[in-house]
Amino acid sequence: MTTTVPECILRAHERARGGHEGVHTQTHEAYGHGLYAAQYEELVTGLAGLPGAEPVRLQARTVVVVAGHVVFPIRYAKKDVPVTAARLRRASGLRADLIRRHGPEPRQFTLDLGIELPEDDEPHMDLLRLSPDTKLVIVAYACALASGVVRLEWGSAELRREDRALLWHYHEPLPLPRV
DSSP, X not given: OTTHHHHHHHHHHHHHHHHHHHHTOSSSXXXXXXXXXXXXXXXXXXXXXXXXXXXXXXXXXXXXXXXXXXXXXXXXXXXXXXGGGOBOSOSSSHHHHHHHHHSOOOSSOOOOOXXXXXXXXXXXXXXXXXXXXXXXXXXXXXXXXXXXXXXXEXXXXXXXXXXXXXXXXXXXXXXXXXX
16 A cells, blocks of 8 residues: 555646646646545545455545545645644544544543533534544645645544644655656
8 A cells, every 4th residue: 555545646646737737727726626536536546456445435525444444635735844734724524523533532632621612513424434443544745736746644643623733643654656
C-alpha cells in the first residue's frame, strides 16, 4: 500500500489538472472539484484488489476499508507545509464525525467546569455503514495545480473541535514516485 496510495493521489492530481486545462478557466474551481472527486475514485481503483478490501459508500463518495481500516484522503494544504499544520474547514460534517468516531481516542481532554453543555449531534448517518470497530487511516496531502503533490503522509489523528486542528497520534511520510 505504501506505493499504491501515492500513485493513486498522483493520478488524481493529473486528472484534476487535465480537467482544469480542458475547461480553460481563470480560476482553479475545475481543478479543486476534480481533485476532490478523483482522489476517492483513484484510491478505490488502486486499493480494490487488495485482499479483504471492501468498498463503502459515504456521502456520495466511495472509500475502501482494508483490514478493518477505512482509508480516507484529505487535501490539507495547497503549499508545502507540515502535516502537523493540518486543519479541517469545519468542525462538523462527515469528515469531522469520521475522525471523532473512528480515529484514535483523544489525548486532549476537555476541561470539566461542571456546566451542562449541549450534546453533540448524532453522527452522520452514512457512518453507520462502517463497523463501530473500524479504524481510520488519514491520507493527508499538500497539493496545488502548479506544483502538484508536494507532501504526502498517512496516519491517525484526533480532531480538536475549537480550532479544527488535527492532532496526530502517528504519521509517516509516503514516498512520492519520481515523475
